[in-house]
Amino acid sequence: MGNRRVKMSIFKKIVSLIRKREGLTIAFQLTPSMFWILAFLVIPLAFITVYSFGVMRAGGWIPEWGFQNYVRLFTGLDGMYFKLLLRSVGIAALVTVCSVAIAYSLAYFISFRVEKYKYTWLILLMGPFFISWVILVLGWRLVIGYSGLLNYALVQVGLLSEPTRATWGNWGAVVLVLVMGWAPWIVFPIFVSLEKIDKSLLEAAADLGANPIKRFLRITLPLSSPGLLVATFFILLPIFGEFVTPALAGGSGGMMYGNLIESSFMGWPRWPFGSAASVTLMILALIIATALLRVVRLETLMESL
Amino acid sequence: MFHNIGQKIFRIHFYAFVALTYVPIILLIIFSFNDSHRVGFPLTGFTLEWWKMFFSDASAMGAVQNSFLIASITAVVAIAIGIPAAFALVRHFFRGKNLITSLVVLRLCLPSVVIGVALLLFIRVVLDVELSKFTIILGHLLLAIPYTILILMARLIGFDRSLEEAACDLGANEFTAFRKITLPIIMPGIFTALIVGFIISLEDVVVAHFLSGFETTIPVLVFSLMRRAYGVPLVTAMSAFMVAIVMAGLIVSVILARRAART
Numbered sequence: 001m002g003n004r005r006v007k008m009s010i011f012k013k014i015v016s017l018i019r020k021r022e023g024l025t026i027a028f029q030l031t032p033s034m035f036w037i038l039a040f041l042v043i044p045l046a047f048i049t050v051y052s053f054g055v056m057r058a059g060g061w062i063p064e065w066g067f068q069n070y071v072r073l074f075t076g077l078d079g080m081y082f083k084l085l086l087r088s089v090g091i092a093a094l095v096t097v098c099s100v101a102i103a104y105s106l107a108y109f110i111s112f113r114v115e116k117y118k119y120t121w122l123i124l125l126m127g128p129f130f131i132s133w134v135i136l137v138l139g140w141r142l143v144i145g146y147s148g149l150l151n152y153a154l155v156q157v158g159l160l161s162e163p164t165r166a167t168w169g170n171w172g173a174v175v176l177v178l179v180m181g182w183a184p185w186i187v188f189p190i191f192v193s194l195e196k197i198d199k200s201l202l203e204a205a206a207d208l209g210a211n212p213i214k215r216f217l218r219i220t221l222p223l224s225s226p227g228l229l230v231a232t233f234f235i236l237l238p239i240f241g242e243f244v245t246p247a248l249a250g251g252s253g254g255m256m257y258g259n260l261i262e263s264s265f266m267g268w269p270r271w272p273f274g275s276a277a278s279v280t281l282m283i284l285a286l287i288i289a290t291a292l293l294r295v296v297r298l299e300t301l302m303e304s305l
Numbered sequence: 306m307f308h309n310i311g312q313k314i315f316r317i318h319f320y321a322f323v324a325l326t327y328v329p330i331i332l333l334i335i336f337s338f339n340d341s342h343r344v345g346f347p348l349t350g351f352t353l354e355w356w357k358m359f360f361s362d363a364s365a366m367g368a369v370q371n372s373f374l375i376a377s378i379t380a381v382v383a384i385a386i387g388i389p390a391a392f393a394l395v396r397h398f399f400r401g402k403n404l405i406t407s408l409v410v411l412r413l414c415l416p417s418v419v420i421g422v423a424l425l426l427f428i429r430v431v432l433d434v435e436l437s438k439f440t441i442i443l444g445h446l447l448l449a450i451p452y453t454i455l456i457l458m459a460r461l462i463g464f465d466r467s468l469e470e471a472a473c474d475l476g477a478n479e480f481t482a483f484r485k486i487t488l489p490i491i492m493p494g495i496f497t498a499l500i501v502g503f504i505i506s507l508e509d510v511v512v513a514h515f516l517s518g519f520e521t522t523i524p525v526l527v528f529s530l531m532r533r534a535y536g537v538p539l540v541t542a543m544s545a546f547m548v549a550i551v552m553a554g555l556i557v558s559v560i561l562a563r564r565a566a567r568t
Contacts, residue, residue, distance in 0.1 A: 026397050029389035030405065033450055036386060037408050040447050041420065044427035051426060061430075102322070109319040120559055121323075128326045131551045132508040132524035135544040138531060139329025142336060147345025149332060184326055233413075241416020244510055248531055258418045265422050265515065274422060282419045289414030298406065301413075302459035305452060305501070 045282065052275035061272065069276035081260065085280070087171070088257040092240045095175055099183040100190075100231050106183070107190035107227075108220075122191060125184040133181065137248045140177045144168060169251030177249050178239060186231035189304035193227025194220070226300045233292045233301070237285050257281055330548050336538070337545040344538055355542040364526065365543055371438055372507055372522040379445040380502035384495060386446070387453030394454070395461040412451045420447065421515035428516070436518030444512040449502040456501060460494030500558070507551075523547055 052070070054063045073081050110121050128136060144150050144167045151163035167173060197220060205215045243258030250256070257277065264274025340350035359365050394406060412420065424444050428434050464487070472482040510524035517525050523543060530540050 022397060023399070026393045026399050029393035032386040033390035033454065034405065034408065036446060036450060037411070040424060040427070040443060041412060042408070044423035045419075047427050047431060048423045051430075105315075106319060106322060109315060113316065113319075123555060123559055125323055125326070127552065127555050128330055130504050130508060130555065131330070131548055132510055132527070134510045134524050134528045134531065135333070135547055136329060138527065138540065138544055139333045142332040142344070143329050145345070147343070149328070149346060152346035180326060183322075237414055238416055241418040243418055244514075244528065248528075258416065261418055261422055262514075265425060271426060275426065278419045278422050282415060285415055285419070293410070293414075298410070299459075299462070301410075302455045302462075305456050305459065 048275040049279050051272055052279050054272050056270060056272055069273050070280070072273065073276055073280060081277075084255060084260055085257050087255075088240060089284075091171060091175060091178075091256060092236055092242075095178045095182065095239050096232055096236045098175070098179045099186060099235055100228060102179065102183040103186045103231060104190055104224075104228070107187045107194055110187070111191055111194040118191075122188060125187055127184075129181065129185045133244055134248070136181050137177055137245055140173075140180065141168065141249065144173065144176070168249060169254070171246075171250060171254035173249040173251075174246050174254045174256075177245055178242065182235050182239065186235050189230040189234065189300075190224060190227040192303050193224040193230075193300075197223045226296065227304070229292060229296045230300055230304045233289070233296060234304070236292075237289060240285055240288075241281055333541055333548060334545045337541040339538070339541075342538060344541055355538040358539050359542040359546065362539065364521070365539065368521050368523045368526040368543075369546070371441075371520050372524075375438060375442050375445060375513075375522060376503045376506040378442050379449050379506040380499045382442075383446055383449040383453045383502040384498055386450055387457055387498060388495070390450075390454050391457035391461055395458050395464075409451050409454050412447060417448070417509070417511035420444070421512045424512070425515040436516055436520075438520045440516045440518075441513050441520075441522065444516045445506040445509060448509060448512060449505045452501050452505065453498040456498040457491065457494050460491050464490060500554075504551075 050063075051061065053065050053067070054061050055068065056062075073085075075082070106125065110118050110125075114121055142148050146163055146165055146168055148168075150167060151160070154160040155163055201219050201223075202215055205219055210218065241258045241261075242256055243262045246254050246256045246259050247262070250259075258281075261274050261277045261281065264270050264277060335348070336344055337355055338351055338353070339348050340352035340354070341348075390409075394402065394409075421444065424440075424447070425436075428436070428440055428443075434440065468486050468490070469482050472486050473479065477485065508524060509522075510528050513522050513525045514528060521529070524547075527540055527543055530537055
């Protein structure tokens, strides 16, 4: 009994100590996650940055503290690497615009036209996205690839005399697959912001004589802009570094910057050069992300998860 | 008149898009039963050969095992690390909170390929560790933790703290209050975060591609098989298997969500 009382008092002392020192609690709560993020994200990122200023020789990595890797990235192979970067930016921008537009119309339909089972429709839409991306790309090859459904159907109907190779192995195929795969995923953030709109605002505007187009442009669109920005954030940055889709669907004309990075690490190893390419991609991504996060509030981001 | 046609087109475009996103998946399933070594039209006949091959293939079965093991560990550990962090970030105010929040969001700002190669280099050069299941888990935790923290934070922000205070006033100590009041309320958030962590790990190909040595996961194996030899029917069986698993999970969650909505 006495023993138990002693135990209880020690227990209470610890509790009061923890309670008194709020800082200790916070440190205790944050240590595991911060350790993980610092040790396995921040430090490795700093490490590749350091690595990118060296060169690979026979004996291993040698620090030269020069920009030679970056110079090669921007001028090497007659500017081919730089063109690859521009193409990646272009593809990412194009995919983002198309996906956001499609996702907006899908989200609008679910929010304004579907009465029952809105969330079932949303899950149904996002379903394919939960399957691994590689598998989805393989599936799309069966639809638009050389011996895919589209080619087969066109030949059977007689519109083509033989299957065309134009639908696979180029940047167009990459864009198409990315849009079809990513658009459903960003429906949700847009849907959340559309659901928040007070529908009586639209009625009021209608009563005051605004036509549907004006109502959409003056009320719905501005009020759903947080969702649009979150959607952009969620799609633009991952696609920017995409290499799986181009590797499988892009052919030589559809390669992106991610492929350059991937081949520098997994193919013929040129790690310092690959690090420099990664750092370039990272800096660009961080600039875009900072710009977007300035206008998107963290709460809006969290609601969309 | 025009209005009606517009509405109809709008309606059709929605259902057509939903249907279209499922065409590749249905084709994958069909081709996993197609009696031909070439993956492509025309269909030639029915066979179970590729499924038999899949279930007897050591590397495929190993990948399946690895995938589920890695995803389960990732989901659970990410929750364990994420819950305290979410509490700290929502319930307390302290110096450097903004910095810590941006560290959490940092992962969402970076393309996975950058994370993959940075970790690969760090693990191989600095830590000098061989690649294995554990390095994949290490990477997947990095992908999953920020999401679990943000999901739980969203749940905690909407939490009415006076409920906890009421419990304490009624004589419960802090731990009882946590167990009886806080935990049941944030349980849906924990559940969502678990599922999200599991899915992030299960479907990831980018980070696992860089961090897998001889032990691969399903997506990594599919990726390497597709790159080396286009059109191996075994890949379609493996993909169809993954589709079946994910779809089963989705159907269960839809049913659960409907049941929850009814009550």
